[in-house]
C-alpha cells in the first residue's frame with residue numbers, strides 16, 4: 001500500500017538535543033501510537049509530522065508531496081492537530097473555539113452546522129454557551145476534540161495528529177473519547193497518530209506502535225502482545241499481560257521485579 005506520510009532520515013535539533021534520524025512510514029487509515037518515557041521526544045516527533053517544527057536534515061512527504069511545500073490552507077484541510085497544551089487565552093465561548101477549526105476554509109456556509117455536529121460527536125454539545133476557560137480539564141478536552149473534528153469533518157483520507165488527547169480523563173471518558181476518535185477517523189478514512197502514555201489504550205485501539213527512547217526509534221512494531229518485551233525495554237519495568245474475550249491489559253511492576261526475573 002502507498003504511504004500517506006513518509007519520513008526519510010529526518011533529524012530534529014532542539015537546543016543541544018538531536019532527535020532521529022527518523023525513518024518511518026504511515027499508511028492511509030492506520031492508527032499509530034507514539035509511546036516512550038517522559039522527555040523522549042514524542043511531542044517533538046509529532047510536531048515534525050505536523051510541520052510545526054522543521055527537520056534539520058532528511059525529508060517528510062505527505063501524499064507524495066514534500067511536507068514543506070504544502071500551502072498552509074491545503075495543509076490545514078489535509079491534517080488536523082490536537083496539541084498537548086492549548087495556547088489560546090480562552091475567554092472565548094465554546095462554540096467559537098470549535099469554529100476556529102474551520103478558519104482555514106473560506107466561504108464555509110456549513111460552518112455552524114458542522115461545528116454543532118462535531119460537538120455532538122465529541123460529546124460536548126451540553127457545553128455550548130459556556131466560556132472555554134470556565135470548563136474542567138475533561139470538558140476542555142472534549143471541546144478541543146470537537147475543534148479537530150470540525151477541521152477534518154469533510155476531508156477524506158487525511159491525517160489526525162493528537163498529543164496526549166486522553167490525558168487526565170476518568171476511565172469512562174477516556175474510553176468514550178477514544179471510541180469517538182476511532183469512529184471519526186474510520187468513517188472518513190483518516191489516519192491517526194497519537195502520543196499516549198496509556199499502554200492499554202495503545203494496545204487495544206491502535207494498529208502500530210512507534211517506541212521512542214532518548215530521541216530515537218527503539219522499535220516500530222504492531223500493537224500486539226508480542227511487543228511486550230519491547231515495552232519492558234522502553235520503560236525499564238516488568239510488564240504482565242492480562243487477557244480476556246474483550247481485550248487485553250498490561251500491568252507494570254517495579255524495576256527490581258525485572259532484575260529478579262532476569
Ligand SMILES: Nc1ncnc2c1ncn2[C@@H]1O[C@H](COP(=O)(O)OP(=O)(O)OP(=O)(O)O)[C@@H](O)[C@H]1O
Nearest residue numbers: 014015016017036037038039040041042043044045
Ligand atoms: N523548543 C524546544 N527547544 C529546546 N528544547 C526542547 C524544545 N522542545 C522540547 N525540547 C526538549 O526536548 C526534549 C523532548 O521533549 P518532548 O516534549 O518532545 O518530550 P516528550 O517525550 O513528549 O515528553 P512528555 O512525555 O514529558 O510530554 C525535552 O528534553 C525538552 O525539554
